[in-house]
Amino acid sequence: MTKEEKPVPLTKLPDVCVRCATCMAACPVSRVTPRFPGPKQAGPGAQRFRSAAEASVDDWIDLCTGCRLCDTVCPAGVPISEMNMMAKAKYLDERGRTFRDWLLVRSDLFGEMAARYSKIVNPLLKKKVVRWLLDALLRIDRRRALPAYEHPTFRRWFRTRQAPKGGGPEVAYFYGCFTNTNETDVGKAAVEILEAHGLKVVVPPQRCCGIPRLGVGDLRRAREMGRRNVDFLLRTVRGLDIVFSSTSCGLMLRHEYGPLLHLPGAEELARRLFDICEYLLGLHEEGKPAATFQPIPLKAAYFAPCHLRSLDIGLPALELLRRVPGLDVSLVEAECCGLGGLYGFKKEKFAIAEEIGKDLTEAIARMKPDIILTDCEGCRMQIRHLTGLKVLHPVQLLRDALERQGEEIHRVPVESFNYLG
């Protein structure tokens, strides 16, 4: 062992792997390309040969999307995706990250600005020549539509809106960057549905959760961002539960801040964090004050994002949606949408993301749904891109199904997605 190498806990040693290859049945990437050797090889297999003192040779490690599906099926509890991420971090530390990666992971910083100037920014992002330039200069694939920005941001909307009168127990909401600047209606729906369950919503100060940084193996900055969030949120959780509507942000806050990034206070925070549907379903099941839903006669397909599976809380959105009368909802039998966060925007990975997405597209085509529902913004973007169909967060449909006094006809689900296709 060289000086730089710290002892690894026994449960995280590659020798925990029994070489059963179960993870190979789950990996969406090695299922579509022989360029990536799959979790068994890329994770514990290659780990035996890795050393902090020697340069990385595993060029393909960057092809792991970090979906964590391998972790969910391994019978031996091997932290496969974590091994991959660490190896990727080392590989990219040595090779250097591109300007594109530098830029993409900072979308939280320019997002607020872009939202403010969305009238200018959105038409630009739509322009062929701009997309061509982004492709040629930054290797952001021009076939991938870029999400439009919305003004005002969710945060601003929340601050300036006429809050409903009356009390009720408080709950805090972690909205995430994409909801704030690109899909504000998800945030509005989250607030409305929580209020309809008799809760008073507060929105604590918050920053990007940092998961995009993990995608480019930048653990140092992910930790910095995490530390800021823990500081902000701890004050809140010392009294309140926090719900999140983005499964990826939620996974990062709840399960990576502590076990991976070792942030002080992470455990205290994790105990009071809930997926919004998990939280609402809990209210319904425990007989607490809950909203009632009016019929929505639609055929819906629900897709369970990878990071929701990693949260390992079952499928609370599906269970909640089943409580909407008239809604014919079933689960899409597909494993992964393929986008992998920023992965699918990258030119060299676009084809892989498309190929993974094909299985999902075909599964949806067989179901012929009126509407698709899924909890992750990445999945929503990808499914819109692949199918051209209407894709919502489950809370948007639930909000539309709320029984309102004096309102006979339910609202038509939001039409404007501000999605440049």
Next chain:
Amino acid sequence: MKRFDLIVIGTGLAGLTAARTAIGMGAKVLIVGRGMGALTLFGNTVDLLGEIPPDTEMEEGISRWIASHPEHPYARTGWEGIESAIAAFQELFPPPYNFAAAGRGNSLLPTGAGTMRPTWLIPVTMAAGAAMTPAETLIVGFRGFKDFQGDTVSLHMKCRGVTLPLPRYGLEGLTAPALARLMDETSFRERLGEAIRQQMAGERFIGLPAVLGLRDPAAVLKTLETITGARVFEIPMLPPSIPGTRIFHRFREELIAKGATFRMGHPVSGAVVKDGRCEGIRIDNPPLVAEYRADRFILATGRFLGGGLWAEMERIIEPVFDIPVFQPGERGQWFGERFFEPEAHPIHRAGVVTDADLRPVDTLGRVVLANLRAAGSILAHHQAIEEKSREGIDIATGFLAAKKALAL
């Protein structure tokens, strides 16, 4: 806190069967597993008792087996229990991708090692393997596909064999799931079928590695049979098993559609026990520990590979409830002289001993926890590998455990 009628621990074939049986009885079910279970390793066909000779009728063979093995899990279920559990399994796989027995006793099917192996229920994609004769069979392997050595298979089976390049450039090194996915594509399998047809010299059977599609294997089979004019069969091979993955997916789809809560990826780390009953379980999902409550529990965590049994220095333990485990003597006596012995290594006898209702008991035969049952390979006194009884034990005891649990 949410309360379930039944919590099943283990997402292998035994746990999946128990959960499905319970759902069918109207129960509110949570099923949890730390990984996917052995289906993706060995799951291909359904063995009941490969040990009995192919010319013996299955019911007769098993009834005799039960009479001479009163401690075997089959002695708990009886032939009737096996029969109804197997029928329920078959219902889950309606045609065209169905499972059926090829005769009144075991049938011999070719394996990826080039041997013939006895089994009971056969998926439609392997059925022709039970009818093949070496002289009339062509074994097809794929260039660059390491998990299936067509040459070895054909050599051992005394058939003719060919190794074909895949009909698309740049696919060498693909894994079984990747190949299976490509087979689901009509144009790919049509081109493959055409390439196989060109190699044929009057054969009536074609054996391929078991990668004939994940989504619609019966359609893959049909395309290949139509183009080649021969009967096509899959040959089970190294893990991950595609046929086993199909079984897992079918169960998961059914369970979720019928309202079961399905959790996978984290281990059950302990139980809440009070007054001789189990009240709840804890699932480790760092940094959190989630607690779930239920009225009844079924333990179907498998053996050593999945962590259902754990070998300490001198003792074998059951880590979730720490219930008594039948010990195969001292460590020096656990293993035979050689790895491949005709007799099972004594360690394989280890496991959980139960009463007739599948409730774990201690050495004095006393029930340990009134509302806990055990099912599947974790049970003691079977030698699933040597007897070739793995799936039969899983399905029959999973079914019985759920029936008994909910009859409370």
